[in-house]
Amino acid sequence: MTHYLWTSQTLNGYDDLKPLAQRPGESIWRYRERFQRDIAARMPQLASTDGTEVGQPGSWRLAAHAFLPGLLDADLKSRVRVHKALYISQRAVSFDDLWVHVEGEAYAQVFQTREIREFSATVEGQGMSLVRRWYQLTRQDIPTDLHAFDMGLRRTKRLLGDLASVRLVVLRQSPRESPFVYRMRCVQILTALCGRDPTHVSPSQLSDRERQVLQTAMKRYIDGISDDLVKAHVIQFAGSSLYSLLDVQAQHAVEESIAKWTAYVAQYGRGSHSPLDARVVDQYAAAIRQHGTKATNADSDLATQAFKKLQARPEFASLWPAEGQGGRINFPSTGVGILCDITFPRHTLALFNSQLLRRYKLCDPRVHPMIIFLKLWAKRGDICCPYQGTLGSYGYVLMILHFLIHVAEPAVLPNLQQESLPCPVDDGSFGPDVDETVDGQHVRIWFGDQQIEELARQGALTRNRQSVGELLLDFFRYFSWQNLPNLRGGFRWTEDVLSIHRSPGTVPKFSKGWTAATSTFVEDGPHGSYEVRNRYILAIEDPLETEHNVARTVTYPGYTRIRRRFQETLSTILQVPVAGPASLQQLLVELAKPAAGGAGH
Numbered sequence: 001m002t003h004y005l006w007t008s009q010t011l012n013g014y015d016d017l018k019p020l021a022q023r024p025g026e027s028i029w030r031y032r033e034r035f036q037r038d039i040a041a042r043m044p045q046l047a048s049t050d051g052t053e054v055g056q057p058g059s060w061r062l063a064a065h066a067f068l069p070g071l072l073d074a075d076l077k078s079r080v081r082v083h084k085a086l087y088i089s090q091r092a093v094s095f096d097d098l099w100v101h102v103e104g105e106a107y108a109q110v111f112q113t114r115e116i117r118e119f120s121a122t123v124e125g126q127g128m129s130l131v132r133r134w135y136q137l138t139r140q141d142i143p144t145d146l147h148a149f150d151m152g153l154r155r156t157k158r159l160l161g162d163l164a165s166v167r168l169v170v171l172r173q174s175p176r177e178s179p180f181v182y183r184m185r186c187v188q189i190l191t192a193l194c195g196r197d198p199t200h201v202s203p204s205q206l207s208d209r210e211r212q213v214l215q216t217a218m219k220r221y222i223d224g225i226s227d228d229l230v231k232a233h234v235i236q237f238a239g240s241s242l243y244s245l246l247d248v249q250a251q252h253a254v255e256e257s258i259a260k261w262t263a264y265v266a267q268y269g270r271g272s273h274s275p276l277d278a279r280v281v282d283q284y285a286a287a288i289r290q291h292g293t294k295a296t297n298a299d300s301d302l303a304t305q306a307f308k309k310l311q312a313r314p315e316f317a318s319l320w321p322a323e324g325q326g327g328r329i330n331f332p333s334t335g336v337g338i339l340c341d342i343t344f345p346r347h348t349l350a351l352f353n354s355q356l357l358r359r360y361k362l363c364d365p366r367v368h369p370m371i372i373f374l375k376l377w378a379k380r381g382d383i384c385c386p387y388q389g390t391l392g393s394y395g396y397v398l399m400i401l402h403f404l405i406h407v408a409e410p411a412v413l414p415n416l417q418q419e420s421l422p423c424p425v426d427d428g429s430f431g432p433d434v435d436e437t438v439d440g441q442h443v444r445i446w447f448g449d450q451q452i453e454e455l456a457r458q459g460a461l462t463r464n465r466q467s468v469g470e471l472l473l474d475f476f477r478y479f480s481w482q483n484l485p486n487l488r489g490g491f492r493w494t495e496d497v498l499s500i501h502r503s504p505g506t507v508p509k510f511s512k513g514w515t516a517a518t519s520t521f522v523e524d525g526p527h528g529s530y531e532v533r534n535r536y537i538l539a540i541e542d543p544l545e546t547e548h549n550v551a552r553t554v555t556y557p558g559y560t561r562i563r564r565r566f567q568e569t570l571s572t573i574l575q576v577p578v579a580g581p582a583s584l585q586q587l588l589v590e591l592a593k594p595a596a597g598g599a600g601h
Contacts, residue, residue, distance in 0.1 A: 021070035027172060028071065028106055032099060033437065035067055067098060080105050083138040085149065097150070101138065104157030108134045110169045111160065116213055118165050119195050120510060130160050155503070162511050164192035168217060172224035174441075179256060183249040184534075185547055186221050190214065192513025199245050218245055230255040258285050349544050352443050356416065356543060359445060360401055362452045363413050363461050366468050370400050373472065381565040389558030395540050395550045402498050403475050406505025410463045412471065416446045417501035417543060441544055476570040493563065497539040497549075507541075514539050514549060538562070 020038055022031040071077045080086075083101050086093055108131050118124040134156050143149035160166060168189050173182045190213060191197045198210045206214070222238060225231040233255045238248055261281050361367050374396045378384035386392045404412040437443070447455065455461050466474075481490035491498065496506040497514060509515050514536040537559045538551040554562070 020066050022072045024072065026072075027170070028073075028076075028102065029170070029172065031070070032067075033175070035070070036095075067095065068102070071102070076102070076106060076109060079109065084140065084142055085138065085153075088142055088146070100150075100154055100157055104134055104153065104160060105138070106170075107157065107160035107163075107166050110166050111163065114165050114169050116165050116168060116193060116216055118163065119193050123163070123510065127160070127163050127165070130156055130163075134160065158502075159511075162507070164189050164511075164513055168193065168213075168220055171217075171220045173226040175226065175437075177226075179249050179252040182224075182252075183221065183245060186217055186245065188513040188547065190217050190513075191516050192510065196516055214245070218248065221245065221248065225252060227256065227259055230259050349441060349443070352445065353542075353544055356445055357397065357401075359416055359447065359449065359452055360413055362449060363416075363456060364404075366412065366471065367400070367404065369468050370404075370472060370475075371397055373468075374400055377569070378565075381561075381569075383558070383562045383565050386553035389553065389555030390562060391538065391540075391551055391554055391558070395538075398500055398540050398543070398550060399479065399498065400475070401500045402505050403478060404471070405500055406503070407478055408464055408466070408471060408474065412462050412464045412466075414446070414461055415501065415503065417444055418446075418503065441546070443544055473573060476566060476573065480566050480570045493538065493559075497541050499541040499543075501543045501546075502541070509536060509539055512539075512541075512547075 020035055022028065026034075068077060068080060071080075080101050083105075086098070086101060111127055111131050118127060133152075137149065137153050137156060161170075171186060171189065173179075187197060187199055190199065193213050194210050198206055198214050201210070203211075218238070222231065222234055225234060230252065234248060234252050237251045258281060361371075375384065375393050378391070378393070378396050382388075383390045384393055384396065401413065405415050452461075477490070479491050481493070492506070495508060497509055497512055499505055499507060517535045534549060534552045535554060536549060536552070537556055538554040540550040542548040542550050
């Protein structure tokens, strides 16, 4: 197909856009991040192609035409240019629309050229079907239903990107992602591709496939390190001997600490530290790069001790935040009358999580009482304590939202994270209130508080008229797996991951590699030990940090107690005669009351 669109000819008269090309060695994902930053900086100099003001969607549609010509991969570029939907006149292709085409085509390309296949033949077959579906969607004749086409295209792209063999090839460290979290993502992919975690298996007991997967993962981990200088030092370290993924991650973390110190000195100058401080860092860097993080010789020990003292000094402590700590301050557990904890999050995703939950509460007045009920019910049943192997209150909130978004018929809540407009509105000014990358995660939340309140008043968010009691009855039926057709057969506890942002609300555990527990090595004395940190007996996906299992603390005894509590509650409701929604609601209130002599929270 020959057309001036999606070529450099589109940019005639817009010279500021032409230099924005992908750099050698830069992934398309990093190219996209840099491109968006650069475009935002240059936006005041851009004119819109459709008469809208600068900074409005028209300007971004022009910017989209600069992105595709800037791709380095000629094959990927030519494959995207044959997508017929990019040339539909009535489809005003935005930058986000174009990115769906580019990323999806890249996933299809990766699937066809990858070295490692999926562990399961079933998943491998599903991947092949997804690639065929992608080609049908992008090479087919112009679709008549553009909305259905866009939804199908985005869903197919997402499912392709969720395949473990594809995730391995595109593995890269996100901005501000710690080496520990980055390695854990890599281990999850390894587990999905091997059927078990090969990093905890003796080398002599590894199969040939597992060795190949481990070697490939090590290379991908190193290639994906975000800082080029840090990557160069890690490559030098890894090439000097045979090291495990854990060793490489430890070296990666050390190199990032040294790089942070170097950047600090460059920004604030020599007045911010003494010559002795600089010598400590230099000696530590030399020792670590020569002997590795596990070295026990005298020189390395002295250098490490001096560096740790430097890290502990208040003026430098912010350069090296403790791994995995959230800064929790506990209230006294006795003599106060309430139990509470406050967390000062290191990442801003937690703030967006709170914002998302508040928006859902504003959507419908039934949401808040249902959440309060379930929290009280779980506390009364002693199944709301992560420290005892059960589920935290946040997990129960996500279960309620999942039911109201994806299971209730009609839906009580719109999906505020979906890629297209979640409900029909007449006013074209409605749009995403948040649509940005935060801590390496793409965050989209539709509608601001006032918009939601206005839409709720108009009755535009739901057609469901069930009472709180009727909804809770169906909620317990669904999670008790009653096999009722009108409730999608019930939630499959052992097979599925519960999600609120994905449609239709669940994904198979094996598709995310959430099939086996993961452990973390903890230094304790001269030897150390492994501690189980992530279990997937019950799997609930965090709506923003999608690689985080909210139910990771649930043990098998805790899981059994939770399921038994659901089934006992449903049995109690069904055995008691109920005369209408009001009496049903009163019965549920009684079920949530604290037991006699118990303390409510």
